[in-house]
Amino acid sequence: MRAIYPATFDPITLGHVDIANRAATIFDELVVGVYDRPLKSLLFTAQERWQVTREALAHLPNVRVELYTGLTVTFAREQQAAVIVRGLRALSDFEWEFQLALTNRNLDSGVDTVCLMASQEYSFLSSSVVKEVAFAGGDISDMVPPNVLVPLCVRISKLGGDCGDIVKNVSVRE
Ligand code: ADP
DSSP: OEEEEEEOOTTOOHHHHHHHHHHHHHSSEEEEEEESOOSSOOSSOHHHHHHHHHHHTTTOTTEEEEEEOSOHHHHHHHTTOOEEEEEEOSHHHHHHHHHHHHHHHHHOTTOEEEEEEOOGGGTTOOHHHHHHHHHTTOOOTTTSOGGGHHHHHHHHHHTTOOOTTTTTTSOOOO
């Protein structure tokens, strides 16, 4: 059975990686969908988010990472997947995920949503928190996969943020 795991991944965090790892053991194939144009403002371009997510999930042989545009249910159909995987963190995620799951089912009753509970260590981790902490110069090395550190630092420096501890041991190449 093939499932999709759609998200913005701006950037991918260890919480996302954890959900992808676990979904990859449940489903035969997992197509991770990087949504290219959400209404919220983004730090990285679609291409950058796709590239970084791809590198971060390269250890999973049954996982493919694709960029998508438009409706998530359409993407699921295109990928011939009947399941959308989502992660559930604190209680606050529930209402939004519930709304999203029902909306997607109204749009296409042939596509259902499966939510995996966040692992305890990542239940308060989000891309927004990572960006806030990184912008203020905090250490985020235990929040994101290692390949996120340099691109994040480069982007934050360009915006006038302080890389601080982010790349203590990593050289900035750009
Ligand atoms: P979007 O903003 O497009 O929903 P996100 O990248 O914020 O994209 O999250 C996508 C999915 O991954 C959501 O289902 C979210 O609950 C889940 N997720 C995000 N962070 C974590 C985490 N730390 N642990 C488990 N699931 C997570």
